[in-house]
Amino acid sequence: MQISMTVNGDEITRAVEPRVLLVHFIRDELRLTGTHWGCDTSNCGTCVVLMDGVPVKSCTVLAAMADGHAITTVEGLATGATLDPVQQGFMEEHGLQCGFCTPGMMLTARALLDRNPHPDDTEIREAISGQICRCTGYATIVRSVKWAADHPVVAEDAEEEVPA
Ligand code: FES
Ligand code: FES
Secondary structure (H helix, E strand, O other), X not given: OEEEEEEOOEEEEEEOOOOOEHHHHHHHHOOOOOOOOOOOOOOOOOOEEEEOOEEEEOOOOEHHHHOOOEEEOHHHOOEOOEOOHHHHHHHHOOOOOOXXXXXXXXXXXXXXXXXXXXXXXXXXXXXXXXXXXXXXXXXXXXXXXXXXXXXXXXXXXXXXXXOO
């Protein structure tokens, strides 16, 4: 079957088998390997991408179900050479160690901040509660998201730098 979607702002059309999962479509067909594949059982959350701005576990979504939708992967977070505040926050507050969970964590954080620009610790922990980090103990991830909430200007600067 043929499917079309927007991925990180680019319109793409591909022929896929109906059984192909979105995570495999993103990684193997589009070669966007920043989306990680972990448990494959909807438990770890490392495969999270945004579908129309909402975090989804891409190992539980068929590529065909993304037909007509807008997908954002971690590769779509930065604007040119300017990091999204969430990416900057993870760097500033050491929100990662091995980095395996990080793409999904950052996308969930971006979706959270888009609907709630100033979440408290509980709201951040609830937002990432479907995702597992084996390294950090979560405290630095929470601090990273709060750093991003406190520095939204990074994103505004990035928009100004985009050529017309
Ligand atoms: S690989 Fe999708 S939730 Fe673990
Ligand atoms: S940084 Fe290693 S799993 Fe989260």
